[in-house]
Amino acid sequence: MLTVAYIGFGNSVTHYHLPYVEKKKEKIKVKYIYRREEDRIGDTERETWYPNYTFTSDIDTIMDDPEVNLIVINTPDAFHVDYSLLSLKKGKNVLCEKPFALTKKAAEEVFTLANEKGLIATANQNRRFDADFLTVKKVIDSGVLGDLVEIESHYDYFRPSIKENKRMGFLYGLAVHPLDQIISKFGIPIRTCLDCRSIDNPGISDDYYDIDLFYDNGFKATVKTSCYVKLDYPRFIVHGKKGSFLMPSLGHNSNKKYKPGPIVLAEENYPEELWGTLSYINDAGEDNYLKVPIESTDYGAIYENLIAAIEGKQEKIVKDIEVLKVLEIIEDGIAVAKEAKE
Template identity: 80%
Template sequence: MLTIAYIGFGNSVTHYHLPYVEKKSELKVKYIYRREEDRLGDTEREAWYPHYIFTSDIEKVMTDPEVNLIVVNTPDAFHVAYSMMALEHGKHVLCEKPFAMTVAEAKKVFSLAKEKGLIATANQNRRFDADFRTVKKVIDSGVLGELVEIESHYDYYRPSIKENKRFGFLYGLAVHPLDQIISQFGIPKSTTLDCRSIDNPGISDDYYDMDLFYENGLKAIVKTSCYVKLDYPRFIVHGKKGSFLMPSLGHNSNKEYQPGPIVLAEENYSEEFWGTLAYVDEAGETIEMKVPVESTEYGRIYDNLIGAIEHNQEKIVKDQEVMAVLEIIEAGLKRAKEAK
């Protein structure tokens, strides 16, 4: 049994952790830690979860012998501090992405976890998104043949972005699609990075177009723009035997929720959201078909944690993958700051 304490109580916890954790009998949530200043005027939501202990006493959480897993869901700048604190107190750690702000910081956390004989990993749950799982299923089937190119787009139409005069898109958004690509294809041999702001060059990073190159000739493109008015495919995959287009399923930030604990709704995507596959089969015939959307499985991260902590299984999110993503983001941020 893993007994969990959450550090933080934002949308990440209520939308992408608790609904999946509560379905698993091997997991128990005991605490949700919130700083006192974060609770002011926002205690109504706590009543939605009467079985949890809400506290602003971090020592109480860290020294409770029943708690063996700390899940860090704070603002990015505090991820490393709370992860290190948890490890020092003998607790395993699941930390929201970005795992750290630099590769050097990530190495410190992983090194301490190894020294203590504990698990520390990043919550790269977006590799279990419905759309990416659909793309992965098609790629793994082999019908596309040797892959030539894959594009990953996470676009918006938000002209208000011109008012954004701070950095944060790379750490807050690019960390997802970069991990998806690296989880599927591994660490690239080289990258070309175009990271900047269309409206505020040098003081923001809200546009990026990153090319990842692999030994076998594959090129992966990871791109986000806030000036895309027409719907664009979420993924475009080309291989030597065929192509696959995966439409956008919409942004999580656009979903509306009723007050109260989030209830996982059954995902039934209509055919307009299915992927489009065309390939040449072994007989030389062209096959065209629609591919149903797979389900979202964010709980897979917790399944793996149970296996890694209790049965010594390999972590599904590898340390090298986490650091490879951070290395690209660090380099991209440098480019964005130089984009004047």
């Protein structure tokens, strides 16, 4: 049995963890949710939605409980490493929200301690299990596109108010996911090319990025975000030597509306107009054009892997080298953004 304590109680926990964990009660028990006392002021009603969990502001309560064997860290980014190290020192396995750390060096410190302790520490790169990305992987793995030439990953907005943003953060908050998706599928790139900057506040923000990752045989993956895109691009564009695949945007999670109370997972039934579009030439030389149904999101998959990894039955699905490479690219991107000029 995986017995879990969460550190933090923000949207990440209530939207992307608890609804999936609740479906696995035969394997996973949520025992605690730790919140700092100052974070609970005026916000205790939400705690009543989860009567089976113990809410506490005493960190030692969860760290000293021998039943707890996994700490899930969902705090602001600056506290990720400190809580990860504390948990490992207390003999707990760790699942940490993105970004796993703010520097590659700090992440290496966490992984080193985990290895010394014989524990699991990994990043919650849950976007590997997004419906759209799983659909793209299904098409690529089918082989109908032939040798891949390029893939573009777009996560765009139309937010002219971004001109008021005068701080770094987009690379850590957004790029971390599509970069991980690409690296999880295609591996560590041979080289990268980074255009990271701000349209309105160059040198001050990183709210525009266009990152190219180059692989063998001329294959290139592009990860891009802009806040000045009024008409949606496809979420993914994939071109191969035998065909192409377009995966539409399914909309931003931040735009979804929820009623008060625990998030209940609804069955995903995407209309056909949101299905992917596939066109390819088959081995007989015939032209094929079809719509591809969308796979189902499963953020609970990482917990299944954690259970097996802790029991020594599987390797971690999110590998240390992948986490470190993503952080390295982000650090390089921030350096480029800081150097940007008008």
